[in-house]
Amino acid sequence: MTPSTFPPLLSALAMSSVLLLAGCASQGVPVVSTASSSTATELPAPPRNEDFPKRENAVRPQGTFPRLEALRAMRTGMGKDQVRNLLGSPHFSEGAFGVREWNYIFHFRTGAGPEYVTCQYMARFNQNAQTSGLYWNDADCAMLVVPPEVKAVAVVAAPAPTHRVILDTDRLFAPGGGSPADLLPSGRAKLEDLAIEIKRNFGRMRHVAVKGHTDRLGARTHKASLSQQRADTVRGLLVEQGIDGRLVRATGMQDSEPLVQCAKATGTQALTGCLRPNRRMEIEVAGEP
Structure with missing residues (x-):
């Protein structure tokens, strides 16, 4: 190979390499x-x-x-x-x-x-x-x-304590239901009243936690789905009533935090009735008046 032929050959090889790389990268844009x-x-x-x-x-x-x-x-x-x-x-x-x-x-x-x-x-x-x-x-x-932005607030002498409400899901939803369509009229009205109370009592809300609880009866997968669906439904209604959705979190707790155990209850009906306090919605609001 003479010096005079080297540059054209090098150029040809370089062009081939470019074409080869272009072919390999054809999936990218x-x-x-x-x-x-x-x-x-x-x-x-x-x-x-x-x-x-x-x-x-x-x-x-x-x-x-x-x-x-x-x-x-x-x-x-x-x-x-x-x-x-x-x-x-x-x-x-x-x-x-x-x-x-x-x-x-x-x-x-x-x-x-x-x-x-x-x-x-x-x-x-x-x-x-x-x-x-x-x-x-x-x-x-x-x-x-990307969690909601937490803005610094001035320290107040007596911050308002967390406001906690416990609602009986048997009075909120139709039996076995958890969707918005399963909300009982009286249950919807109670949640709407709760939203009004929250907005009236908290001028600045830091967060609202909605937790759905079930009793210990039934399959775990069903309890997980039902408790989350009910929490999502309550969250959706609170947001619909004007509470900032960025501050409201919904969590299905299943039967992880029972209030009663009912070890002595006998019979399905008696056990179901005894476990009723465990079937609940908890709404916790933290903020300042």
Whole structure:
């Protein structure tokens, strides 16, 4: 090889390398600095709960415990490679070509012990394969990733104590029900009155905790679902009545905090009646007058 032939050959090799790299990167889409703002104008309508795929249809049904920093870094205008680097591959079979939606199953620790809550996350893409919408199947899930901002308040001499209300779920919901449609008229009226009382007594609310409790009867999965559904329904009604939803958290406690044990009760009817105090809703409000 002579010096005169070396540069053209080097150029040819460099061009081949560029083409090879371009072929390997064909799955990615360049993201420019204006991508986030441009895709923000293309935001599709938010998905409804039924638009999220059923967990049993996932190809990775076990889900993952995501890094909160990765979820907080998600933005519109990101390419699929960037999303995969942050969150991993989607947990459902989304198709092979022209995929416009990725779905994930994420778990979040609730505190001490092995307990956790499960949420579903959806990333939608536009025709340029850039994220155009990021969604949770439950508003509380977003609060786990980015908690509500806690603003500093002036220290007062005598802060108002936490206001705690216990409501009998047998008087709030139809038997075995937990959805808004299962609320008894008298139960709805009681919750509406409670919302009015909360707004009247607390000029500044710090948080409202809604906890759903069941008794010890029945399957654990059913109790978990029912207690969470009832808590969500009560939370929704309080927000509907004007309480800031960013401050209201709903938690299904199942039968983890019983008030009575009823070890001496005999017979199904007697036991069910004895355990009634355990079937309750607790609403705790912290704030200042």
